Amino acid sequence: MGSAVERTDEHVREYLIYRGFTNALKHLDSDIKADKEKGFRVDKIIDQLQQFILTFDLFSLKEYWLYLDRRLFCRLEDIYRSTVNKLRTSLFRYYIINTIQKGNLEKTQEFFQKQALELQTQAEWRDWFVLPFVPNPEQNPFFSPYFSRQWADTFLVSLHNFLSVLFQCMHILQLGRDRDGSVQHKLPPYVQNMDRLGDTELDLVSSQRASSAATTPSRNFFSTFLPQAKRTPIKPALVSSGSSPSQTTADVLNNRVNRSFKCLTFYTTEPLCLTSVCLSLFGVVGQTPEKKVEVGDAEPTETSGDPPDSSSSRSCGAGGGLSAEQPFIKLSQEEYGEHHSAIMHCRVDSSGRRVASLDVDGVIKVWSFNPMMQTKATIMSKSPLLSLEWATKPDRLLLLGSGVGTVRLYDTEAKKNLYEMNIDETHPRILSLASSPSGSSFICSAAALGQSGNLESSPRLPIPVSGQLLLWDTKTVKQQLQFSLEPEPVAINCTAFNHNGNLLVTGAADGVIRLFDMQRYESAMSWRAHDGEVYSVEFSYDENTVFSVGEDGKFIQWNIHRCGVKQSEQGLPQDATGPFVLSGYSGYKQVQVPRGRLFAFDSEGQHILTCSSSGGLIYRLTNGQPALDRVLSLGGHKAPVVTVDWCSAVDCGTCLTASMDGKIKLSTLLAQKS
Structure with missing residues (x-):
């Protein structure tokens, strides 16, 4: 109802402006402010x-x-x-x-x-x-x-x-x-x-x-890395007709x-x-299931009668039967609008208390949304920033990777830099950072400049540039080792740890996914995953598989116990994978390559949040079927969403969707448990 009132107020404002009723407009604004x-x-x-x-x-x-x-x-x-x-x-x-x-x-x-x-x-x-x-x-x-x-x-x-x-x-x-x-x-x-x-x-x-039932442990060496009490995702039962x-x-x-x-x-x-x-x-609440998105489909059409940015909640029915149950209800949506340029990264810390967002102008905002939205710190950078990640312990520390070969460790409570590490002059572009769950170390992916020598003129080249994957000690602020990247040193675009830090998965510019054993500090396996670059990788909820999104627009689930074996493969529209395009008047066009996380899971690992041209989209994972089951459109954006995050510190989770116009939406969801 709140959104309907807000839209009505806006229409009345537009009418008063059109008619030139300035006094009435002033009274309207005054009454709305005092409402x-x-x-x-x-x-x-x-x-x-x-x-x-x-x-x-x-x-x-x-x-x-x-x-x-x-x-x-x-x-x-x-x-x-x-x-x-x-x-x-x-x-x-x-x-x-x-x-x-x-x-x-x-x-x-x-x-x-x-x-x-x-x-x-x-x-x-x-x-x-x-x-x-x-x-x-x-x-x-x-x-x-x-x-x-x-x-x-x-x-x-x-x-x-x-x-x-x-x-x-x-x-x-x-x-x-x-x-x-x-x-x-x-x-x-x-x-x-x-x-x-x-x-x-x-x-x-x-x-x-x-x-909940625990999954059966694997019989190879990966079983020592996996959690012992992971729950197997189960689809909610539908009402029998x-x-x-x-x-x-x-x-x-x-x-x-x-x-x-x-x-x-x-x-x-x-x-x-x-x-x-x-x-x-x-x-x-009577709800209508969303349409499935077939492989290769463009942006799916909304169910009849619903605007693109509507919640999956429908009007309360006056009786009769119930339609298929929806897993989430959108309780509210708020906007953080302190940025004035396109967002590159937007991440919530491990405790779910703070958010760090980075825009293309190098401005970092650290802010909270509970109990109310409030900016805690603003960080300005003279050098271009390319990556951002929260430290896990203590969670108040922020890792900031630049385009001139440095990584800063920033204390968000004291509002000061603790350290600035010089990584490598020959590989100045810090493309990805990942903090170990133990908090004692972090992974740093560094890449060489493009052929033009410009930092951002060609951020992802057709021919992958040279790169390094480094392990740094957080306490001593020293480099511990450099990983071997086979078959050739290549720029690593994305990195992710499993729950205990014993495994590391990376996605590279050559389309290869590499899995590293962090107890032996060596590559356990690697395979060509995508035609083109790998943009985003994450471990699944049970950590027996890895999900990846690539330049080819595919969303693929990989079995980590059988090298290169696909568990499932689905197609995503271009506005979910990039490059992202924002068009304007007089032929203006802004293009942004993927930087931040392109997908995120809910607390149960059953649903995935992705980018779209008008807001976040939530799908139900379909276990190998050639389609993703779309369940909720968060909407709310007027520019393409370029990165997402899902804070599941509590079951009423918060979805973060950040767009090219600098707006970040916080959608609070209520999960309906099966």
């Missing part, structure tokens, strides 16, 4: 609440929640009043915890003084009045769960989901009149009749997540409600029954 409902943008409402909390503005926090209650919550039926009350209780607890964590005990005491008359009669607050007098409350068994980031994230996601469902269903809500004549919103009937889950069912789900509509709907509702709880992690100390309402609402 407390934020155009029904859930992310903006959450940001406003968090801003009041971070600034210790208790009065404004209470007033804003009271406004939401009068404007929205009071129009819900009485059965949802307990849910709203628990959200309000959690919001105030979030405020108190923040005052203690920030060391502002004066605000803690102020809260209890001003709220005492209201809260002293409420049982859920009975034990909280001693909080200002408890030494080290974060270590107290009763209060400690509330000081964890897990509790805060759970509350924020739950509030986000509740508001999202409310706004999503407003356009189909049945309207009734109460005795006072005011409009009262009714949520769909199946929600009213559902059994709301109790507090005891909001347990941690880590034991359930860990109970032979079942009766009523029985199918009831069964699916019950299954989806149970599965939805696996998408979030809850503490039993904070009952949030709203999830039985909001996640079940998300689960029964």
